[in-house]
Amino acid sequence: MEALDYHAEERRKAEFDVEEMKIVWAGSRHAYEVSDRVARIVASDPVFQKDNRTMLSRKDLFKDTLKKAAHAWKRIIELRLSEEEATELRFFVDQPAYTDLHWGMFVPAIKGQGTEEQQKKWLPMAYKMQIIGCYAQTELGHGSNVQGLETTATFDPQTDEFIIHSPTLTSSKWWPGGLGKVSTHAVVYARLITDGQDYGVHGFIVQLRSLDDHLPLPGITVGDIGMKFGSGAYNSMDNGLLRFDHVQIPRDQMLMRLSQVTREGKYMPSDVPRQLVYGTMVYVRQTIVSDASSALSKAVCIATRYSAIRRQFGSQNGGPETQVINYKTQQNRLFPLLASAYAFRFVGEWLKWLYTDVTERLQANDFSTLPEAHACTAGLKSITTTATADAIEECRKLCGGHGYLSSSGLPELFAVYVPACTYEGDNVVLLLQVARFLMKTVSQLGSGKKPVGTTAYMGRAEHLMQCSCDVQRAEDWLNPSVIVEAFEARALRMSVACAQSLSKFSNPEEGFAELSPNLVEAAVAHCQLIVVSKFIEKLQQDIPGKGVKRQLEILCNVYALYLVHKHLGDFVSTGSITPKQGALANEQLRSLYSQVRPNAIALVDAFNYTDHFLSSILGRYDGNVYAKLYEAAWKDPLNDSVVPDGYHDYVKPLLRQQLITARL
Amino acid sequence: MEALDYHAEERRKAEFDVEEMKIVWAGSRHAYEVSDRVARIVASDPVFQKDNRTMLSRKDLFKDTLKKAAHAWKRIIELRLSEEEATELRFFVDQPAYTDLHWGMFVPAIKGQGTEEQQKKWLPMAYKMQIIGCYAQTELGHGSNVQGLETTATFDPQTDEFIIHSPTLTSSKWWPGGLGKVSTHAVVYARLITDGQDYGVHGFIVQLRSLDDHLPLPGITVGDIGMKFGSGAYNSMDNGLLRFDHVQIPRDQMLMRLSQVTREGKYMPSDVPRQLVYGTMVYVRQTIVSDASSALSKAVCIATRYSAIRRQFGSQNGGPETQVINYKTQQNRLFPLLASAYAFRFVGEWLKWLYTDVTERLQANDFSTLPEAHACTAGLKSITTTATADAIEECRKLCGGHGYLSSSGLPELFAVYVPACTYEGDNVVLLLQVARFLMKTVSQLGSGKKPVGTTAYMGRAEHLMQCSCDVQRAEDWLNPSVIVEAFEARALRMSVACAQSLSKFSNPEEGFAELSPNLVEAAVAHCQLIVVSKFIEKLQQDIPGKGVKRQLEILCNVYALYLVHKHLGDFVSTGSITPKQGALANEQLRSLYSQVRPNAIALVDAFNYTDHFLSSILGRYDGNVYAKLYEAAWKDPLNDSVVPDGYHDYVKPLLRQQLITARL
Ligand SMILES: Cc1cc2nc3c(=O)[nH]c(=O)nc-3n(C[C@H](O)[C@H](O)[C@H](O)COP(=O)(O)OP(=O)(O)OC[C@H]3O[C@@H](n4cnc5c(N)ncnc54)[C@H](O)[C@@H]3O)c2cc1C
Ligand SMILES: Cc1cc2nc3c(=O)[nH]c(=O)nc-3n(C[C@H](O)[C@H](O)[C@H](O)COP(=O)(O)OP(=O)(O)OC[C@H]3O[C@@H](n4cnc5c(N)ncnc54)[C@H](O)[C@@H]3O)c2cc1C
Ligand SMILES: [Ca+2]
Known part of the structure; x- marks a missing residue:
């Protein structure tokens, strides 16, 4: 019997080699093979089944998560998976768990902030999961403002110990993932006080629970903070609260790579440059950008496949109705998101390179590119997560009523994804940091200091402030250099306009505060330029496979022209393009949609997602939507x-x- | 002991009479008194408590809903509440239930489509809830395209009965609220077939369950369609599926006001004008717009109060940190939403008037304003629900990490609200209808046929196509006639540009399809003009109370200028305003924020929401956020x-x- 495939006709229409595109999407043949193999291992294992997740009570969901985490660890050991493979396995299990924080925050914090000795002591236990750790920074009263944390770590020279204490209600740790019910240990951030002086926030390794019976140690109150957005979703995680009542820990559990407290209680900065911590930040944010492309591509895959199955209106002479994917409004909402998924994928890939580059420079004591790398990752984290959160909900709406069912997979995907806009830096706070960096860069333009990396274009300010866009016909918008120049001109002119307005304030901080909404928009323009540029750079590489490069060129143009249309006010009011050119961009965009259309299903097939991973009836590979909805x-x-x-x-x-x- | 009030200082700052504003918000002193009284009745009744709703399993949640619905009905009878009061009571119970569909769709369908005889037979039972009904239109395969429904109602002259049947899987009814577990009856939409001919979709009253034991009647398969978005939220509703296996119903259960089938099986249109059904549509959509302002105002109330409690950064000399509501970025995200809540409230109020007007005209056989009223309500339903859904999520993000907790109330509010973008007409499909009407209006401009009502401005096309905006200083934007003209010019020019592009296509339908993304944008521009105009018209009324009108003027300007900035591309590229004027609008907007700021808490207090109704720890009236989060x-x-x-x-x-x- 032939396998059912309602999308067979669509798949035949594709004008490119889908198998080759899968490799481009994965990043390399090796990466493709690993992820393909591991995804199948997970999908075929009944323990990892997740299609009833949204129906479970909190307690059952949590127990199910503990079971999956243990099973994942067991399989990792049994199959002798490499670190890369183990990470992929956790990714495909696709259920937030304490292990995310253990591997993603606890271990890196010790690696980044612990001395060699401390690493030698703690990491082997962590690697074997003999201890389970979390990252306890945020408190009830402070998240964004880390310097305002209230938990104290007071050194007691008599006992050679720190006393960790929660002096107020708002100093209660609140939010750390894995803290509430599982973690035995935590990296706790607290104000270091020694000799009566407050040295600000530092990290400490604190044991929270007995390794014998899992009960909280004396002086420690710990629990879960309660239900979060959605059913299933992030409720599998035990985000926790934590209070300390004068808990003593040995002095050597302060993470001492960057500064130390001596036996006598003297505070000493180490000779390791503080900038080193930025390396970890670049790393973590790079993973967030790559997660954005994953979440976005899942949503787009579901909405695209369902849009090809769903037919509504337009039946002629009793024939079948029109597939909703054929409506231009549907394409205008969906295809830019498909293009964004690819765009974020490639900028994520580039960030991986940036991380390596930054790491190598740090090792060579070259800190020159750090501020730029830091601003760039902060900004990209912000714009890709905001766009992805919005896009998931748009994909849900694109599925009409059925998108509202849990079985569409989209509600849970939204609920589990949106906190990415808040954690690892609130997206608006991050853009303000980018804006600050841009203002500094603009102010130094005359000084001969050359802007580097993603701000290099600002070095061509003279040209970009007065250039005009050459587009005369819609097709002229297909020229990458035309696009880049328009985005550069827009970004630079917005930054310069902000700088000029700022200079009218006698107090620059007041000016910055007053103009902050404009500054945030300038930061967005700068970051969108980066994404567009990196997509275009990617296309300058050799990309094998029949028609593959051609498809990516189309998507790159869709992404750029969609942004031109969306932010037309910026482009036109800075004079970067004329209204007429804006209209031509939109015209070109519509005609690109017709080129995407026959390839749409194949372009989402290229993500190579299993039905298990998608967990969506509307997004099923075989398109057998109605029978399965009814059954479910x-x-x-x-x-x-x-x-x-x-x-x-x-x-x-x-x-x-x-x-x-x-x-x- | 004095009551705790962390907002006391904020409340003292208010520059207007909050009690008078409450009356403006409610619509009248009478409406205020009713809603205030009923809200308190609900809030003080332990059965209506809802703060643990998101923790309940689906079954427990559903049982809780049945209990609340029964209790509400009991209280309505005991307290001898009027229809108005009963509706308010269900509103404040704030938990989707089968009663919403019984009162909101089943009863109106019989009223609107039943003959007098049928009304006499069915309505008394429905009014007493001796039967419970739902509205069964949508099927697995058809929602937007109602004419494509597949369920059949075949007349059998031998028995004088209709045979209701589900011929395919996709013909299964799917989505009707109240259908899955509770309804004893339904208005079922099915293709009427008599004498071998298909007369299209008509409504039929069908009994589904035995009134003795609640079991489905022979030939009927009925059940719930499963979990939907979120926890709590709309999962309290038994949206259902329904299949018919040759179910027989008496001929007189076809709703026969607009057309009839005789004893012999002859199909006969009645002499009642078909347009009458539009009346119901205007009514239903008017309630949706008013619900939009309710949902939006809830979200804004929570985010505003919490933004005044939350402090982050900016401590000077150890003093308290800055309330996040003082950050201009926070204001720039929040205050336009506050202004939108008021804007939607007033346009909803105006729609109530429009409904009365349409009804009176219908009774006088005057159908001239119907197409315009229909387009206008469709468009307003679309833009207010889309804006509200987005705004709720923005309010959640404005609350940082804590907004992600269920106890913030915002996740559930979002999940329960978003389907409003899909039901009663998918928002994009609706905008396409508006666009069609606009194109028709434009095409008739030369013909001497005067556009009426909300399209009257199109009659001044000659002026609006060439006028230029007079703004020279930021304050010039405070002039209502400047604002209206800019919105009119933008809307008209976008419509005319679409019409011109359309005229280049030899096949107009093809042109409409190809240009549909632009057409949707023109429709949005038209609808935003309506909201802005109605807000301005409201301000031309006498509004008593110290400072009340002044506050509303500020909010009206915030709403309009926020839209100017958001859609700057439209305004500038149509030449309705210059880039310089766009920048001045933005400058004026920022300075309006400073005027809103001291009144922000009072402006949300004016909604007069109880803590029960808000169900949000972050939005508590007393601002006691942290202790209560910890407790919860x-x-x-x-x-x-x-x-x-x-x-x-x-x-x-x-x-x-x-x-x-x-x-x-
Ligand atoms: C699902 C989830 C998981 C998490 N996991 C962890 C974890 O494992 N460990 C951990 O330590 N923490 C964790 N957190 C906490 C997270 O890091 C914080 O929530 C985040 O840093 C945001 O801080 P906040 O909540 O204080 O937001 P706030 O700073 O209170 O933000 C509230 C509002 O104020 C605005 N605002 C704040 N400051 C400014 C400013 N200077 N200028 C303009 N506007 C401003 C913001 O834009 C926002 O709109 C988690 C949070 C979530 C939601
Ligand atoms: C919570 C909820 C409650 C409901 N309650 C009821 C109820 O009580 N009774 C009842 O009968 N029904 C009910 N419904 C069903 C509801 O009325 C339909 O879901 C709604 O009409 C949308 O139709 P659809 O689902 O077929 O969307 P579709 O039409 O399938 O929409 C899918 C996509 O196609 C696009 N599209 C469709 N047609 C066109 C076109 N011509 N041009 C361009 N784009 C197009 C849409 O914009 C959308 O993006 C409910 C639905 C929900 C979610
Ligand atoms: Ca003028």
Whole structure:
């Protein structure tokens, strides 16, 4: 029997080699093979099944998560998976768990901030998961403003210990993932106080629970902070609260790579440059950008496949109705998101390179590119996560009513994704940091100091302030250098306009505060330029495979022209393009949609996602949507009985007009 | 003991009479008094408590909903509430239930489409809730395209009955609220077939369940369609599926006001004008716009109050940090949403008037304003619900990490609200209808046919196509006639540009399809003009109360200038304003924020929402956020035990390196 494939016709239409595109998407043949193999291992394992997740109670969901985490670890050991493979396995298990924080924050914090000795002591235990750790920074009262944390770590020279204490309600640790129910240890951030002086926030390794019976150690109050957005979603995570009542820890559990406290209680900065910590930040944010492309591509894959199955209106002479993917409004909402998924993928790949570059420079004591790298990763984290969160919800709306069902996969994807806009730096706070960096760069333009990396274009300020866009016909917008120049002119002119407005304030901080909405927009313009440029640079590489490069060129143009249309006000009011050119961009964009259309299904197939990973009936590879929706409905607990629980108490007396006399 | 009020200082700052503003918000003193009284009745009743809703399993949530619905009905009877009061009571109970569809769709469908005889037979039972009904239109395969429904109602002259049947899987009814578990009856939409001919979709009253034991009647398969977005939220509703296997109903259960089938099986249109059905549509959409202002104002109330409590950064000399509501970026995100809540409130109020007007005209057989009223309500439904859905999520983000907790109230508000973008007409499909109407209006401009109502401005095309905006200084933007002209010019020019592009296509339908993204934007511009105009018209009324009108003028300007900035590309590229004028608008907007700031808390207090209704710790009236967040966390079932379920099976063996040997 032939396998059912409602998308077969669509797949035949593709004008490029999907297998080759899979490799481009994965980043390399090796990466493709690893992820393909590991994804199948996960998908075929009944323990990792997740299609009933949104129906579980909090407790059952949490227990299920513990089971999956243990099983994942077991499989990692049994299959002798490499670190790369183990990371992929956790990725495909696709259920937030304490292990994310253990591997993603606890271990890196010790690596980045611990001395060699400390690393030698703690890392082997962490690697074997003999201890489980989390990252306890945020408090009830302070998140963005890390310097305002209130937890104290007071050195007691008598005992050679730090006393960790929560002096106020708002100093309670609040949010750390994995803290609430699982972690045995935490890296706790607290104000270091020694000899009566407050040296600001530092990291400390603190044991929270007994390794014998898992009970909290004396002086420690720990628990879960409660339900979060959605069903399933991030509720599998035990984000926790934590209070200390004068908890003592040995002095050597302060992470001492960057500064130390001596036996006598003297505070000493080490000779390791402080900038080193930026390396970790670049690393973490790079993973967030790459996660953005994953989440976005999942949503786009679901909406694209369903849009090809869904038919509504337009039947002619009793024939089939129009696939909704053929409506230009649907394309205008969907295809730019498809293009964004690819754009974020490639900028994420570039950030991996940037991280290596930064690391090598740090090792050579070259800190010159750090501020730029730091601003760039902060900005890219911000714009890609904001765009992805919005896009997931748009994809849900693109699926009409059925997108509102949990079984579409989109509600849970949204709920689990949106905190990425908040953690690792609130997106607006991050853009303000980028803006600060841009203002500094602009102010130094005259000084002969050459802007580097992603700000290099600012060095061509003279040209960019007065150049005009050459587009005369719609097709002229297909020229990459035309696009880049328009984005550069827009970004630079917005920054310069802000700098000019700022200079009118006698107090620059006041000016910055007053103009902050404009500054945020200038930062967005700068960051969008980076994404567009990196996409274009990617296309300058050799990309094998029939038609593959051609498709990517189309998507790159879609992404850029979509932004031109979306931010037309910026482009036109800075004079970077004329209204007429804006209209031509939009015209060109519409005609590109027709080129994307026949390749749309193949372009999402290239993500190579298993049905397990997508966990969406609307996004099924075979397109068998209706039969499976119908089947899934019956699994809801409400359908256990035809007459619902509560009928006799609350419906029957109402129908019979016996409510007043009934005892409810 | 004085009541705790962390907002006391903020409340003192208000420059207007909050009690008078409450009356403006409610619409009248009478409406204020009713809603105030009923809200308190609900808030003080333990049965209506809802703060643990997101923690309930689907079954428990549903049972809780049945209980609340029965209790609400009991209280309505006991307190002898009027229809107005009863509606308010259900509104404040604030938990989607089958009663919404019974009162909101089933009863109106019979009223609108039933003959007098049919109304006499069915309405008394429905009014007493001796039967419970739902509205069964959408099928698995068809939602937007109602004419494509597949369920059949075939007349059998032998028995004088219709045979209702689901011929395909995709013909299964799917989505109707209240259908899955509760409704005893439904208005079912099906293709009427008599004498071998298909007369298209008509409504039929069908009994689904036995009134004795609530079991489905023979031939009927009915169930719930499963979990939807979020926890709590719309999962309290039994959206259902329904299949018919040749179910027979008497002929007189076809709703026969607009057309009839005789005893002999002859199809006969009645002499009642078909346009009458539009009245109901205007009514339903008017309620949706008013719901938009409610949902939006809830979200804004929460985010505004919390933004005044939350302090982050900016401590000087150890003093308190800056309230985040003082950051211009926060204001720039929040205050336009506050202004939108008021804007939507007033346009909703105007729609109520429009409904009365349409009804009166219909009774006088005057159908002249119907197409315009229809387009206008469709468009307003679309833009207000889209804006509200986006705004709720923005309000959540404005609350930083804590906005992600269920106890902030915002996740559930979002999840329960978003389907409003899809039901009662998918928002994009609706805008395409508006665009069609606009194109028709433009095409008739030369013909001497005067555009009426909300399109009257198009009659001044000659002026609006060539006028230029007079703004020279930022304050010039405070002039309402300047604003209206700019919005009119933008809207008209976008419509005319679309019409001109359309005229280049030999096939107008092809042109419409190709240009649909532009057409949708023109429709949005038109609808935004309506909201802005109605806000301005409202301000031409007498509005008593110290400072009340002044505040509303500020909010009206904020709303309009926010739109100018957001859609700057439209305004500038149509030449409705210059880039310089766009920058002045933005400058004026920022300075308006400073005027909103001291009144922000009072402006959300004016919504007069109880803490029960808001159901948000961040939005508490007294601002006691941190202590209550901490308290609430402990109620999560995960905190029932210090050591979590699953520790012994899944965590301990992992920590002890005994996973491989453990039986998981
Ligand atoms: C799912 C999730 C997981 C998390 N995991 C962890 C974890 O493992 N460990 C950990 O330590 N923490 C964790 N956090 C906490 C997270 O890091 C913080 O929530 C985040 O840093 C944002 O800080 P905040 O909540 O204080 O937001 P706030 O700073 O309070 O933001 C509130 C509002 O104020 C605005 N604002 C703040 N400052 C400024 C300013 N200077 N200028 C203009 N506007 C401003 C923001 O833009 C926002 O709109 C997690 C959070 C979430 C939601
Ligand atoms: C919570 C909820 C409650 C509901 N309650 C009820 C109820 O009580 N009774 C009932 O009968 N129904 C109910 N519905 C169903 C609801 O009315 C439909 O979901 C709605 O009409 C949208 O139709 P659809 O789902 O078929 O979307 P589709 O039409 O399939 O939309 C899918 C996509 O196609 C696009 N599209 C469709 N047609 C066109 C076109 N011509 N041009 C361009 N784009 C197009 C849409 O914009 C959308 O992006 C409910 C739905 C929900 C979510
Ligand atoms: Ca003028």
